[in-house]
Amino acid sequence: MPCAKRSKRVNTINTELAANEGAKHIAIFGSTSYIGTHLITRLYNAGHRLTLITRTARKLEFLNHECFYLQRQVPDICIAEFQLKEETFGQITDTLRGVDAVYYLVHSLYVQDDNDFLQEDNRLAALTARACTSAGVRQIVFMGGLGVEKAGYPLSKHLRSRQETAQHLRLEHDNVTEFRAGVIIGAGNSSFEIVRSLATKLPFILRPYPKEGLCQPVFVDDVIQYLTHALLNERYFNQIAEIGSPEVLPYSKMVQLYASYVLHKKLCALPLPFFSLFLPPFFLSRIISRISAIPAILIERLLEGMRSAAVIGKYSVARIDPECPVVPLSYAASVRKAAQRDESAMYRSVWATPYELSVLNPEKKKQFMHMSSQEKEGMLFESFSKEIDVQEIEAVFDRIKNIGGKTGYYSPMWLWRLRGWIDVLLGGRGLRSQKSNPSLIRIGNRIDFWVVTYYRNFQNNKVLRLKADMITPGDAWLQFTIYPTENKDKALLTLTAYFEPHGIFGYLYWYSLYFIHKFIFRVMVENITKR
DSSP states (O other), X not given: OOOBOXXXXXXOOOGGGGGOTTOOXXXXXXXXXXXXXXXXXXXHHTTOEEEEEESOGGXXXXXXXXXXXXXXXXXXXXXXXOOOSGGGHHHHHHHHTTOOEEEEOOOOTTOSSHHHHHHHHHHHHHHHHHHHHHHTOOEEEEXXXXXXXXXXXXOOHHHHHHHHHHHHHHHHOSOEEEEEEOSEEOTTOHHHHHHHHHHHHOSEEEEOSSSOOEEOOEEHHHHHHHHHHTTTOGGGTTOEEEOOOSOOEEHHHHHHHHHHHTSOOOOEEEEXXXXXXXXXXXXXXXXXXXXXXOOHHHHHHHHXXXXXXXXXXXXXXXXXXXXXXXXXXXXXXXXXXXXXXXXXXXXXXXXXXXXXXXSSOTTXXXXXXXXXXXXXTTOEEEEEEEEEEGGGHHHHHHHHHTOXXXXXXXSOHHHHHHHHHHHHHTTSOOSOOOOOOGXXXXXXXXXXTEEEEEEEEETTEEEEEEEEOSOOSEEEEEEEEEEEOSSTTEEEEEEEEEEEEOSHHHHHHHHHTHHHHHHHHHHHHHHHTOO
């Protein structure tokens, strides 16, 4: 099987599986998605062998270390890294040989053009289903969206596309199980983050549409239970299963109830039916993006469904499985649980980070650690290092992992806040406090206005790299490394700021901050290593 060796658990057949009669070989497309990452831990802990298909394998490196959600230490995860396209059809088919079931979770939300986004989803689905048929995969489980046609509730392009994608899967494979869900409530999910941010930061809720859309939200743990319960379950073969909590809620009501249940405050809803004429989804998504730090294109896709009825219709899961053991939580219980996990930063996964933020350099596609001096040409950088005792490596790296949020940046905080205010003035999101749990750091996590793009935490090899998600005339990174020196009793902590300027203004920006950078980074190194 063509798999990239990425971790201790990768590409090794598990001898323990033979003893587990219920163990299956399962492939997940979209394994770095919010639902995909949850599925990995649930299926792995259940004893299944996994093949994870992704275009960015580095996002799954957390499986190799500090992933205490994985309860077994048996090597039976394979990571296959390639693009889904006609040229790789043979590779996809070969990877799927011997696979019992596929979870298909791919969604092209970040494609800018509406038609391209619809066509891309359908093309990828048809390609994957053909490969599954050729490889003899028994079942495809697809995660789609709720949406029914009702008078006064037009079905959005986004919701319609989810159902069209399932149709393209069915055209190429005989056994597709299509789950349809509305807003998924869970810490780290984009939909929940929008609800949480609006309830937390707004003094009141605007209702811009004369007839507001409806939704049946569902808790993320319930979604995972449904998906795993349907695995090779003949009741679900070639079926559509609609899932959701018992309540049918308008979107504004979801925000109000979150404010009431979690924040213990009352939010008034102001109906402004003509407001939508001045604030279509394009502009409204930009405003909410500033509030929530979620990419505007993703919010725009979700807002398009605000006038639709994302509710259970004629395909209720109870119709095909009356004895289904999953009992969905109420909306109140769901948001309370999600808020508790959010408060402690206990994210099993986070909403998808755009590709350009998840990789170090979209064009070079290489890590700084493996770049020659010639390849660094044009890259500006400033480094500060300090020797520490080997016994202090873990303590120092723990301080580095705690960076951001209430901890700050081990240097004058007013300078970081000033940079955040400048970012807001330039149209960015500013220094919004968003702290990760230091024991759950992974690629794609957000820390204030940074995104984790590389993370390694081995005994004598520590790296944390953050990419700036702020308005700058170039791309900026902050990297911390700790390595032992030739003197076995010592290790070297190095803080490096990298900058790839975009034109003359990029160079002016970097050199105008030259002395400020020298001061801040030197102070950071000193304070991080302070005993």
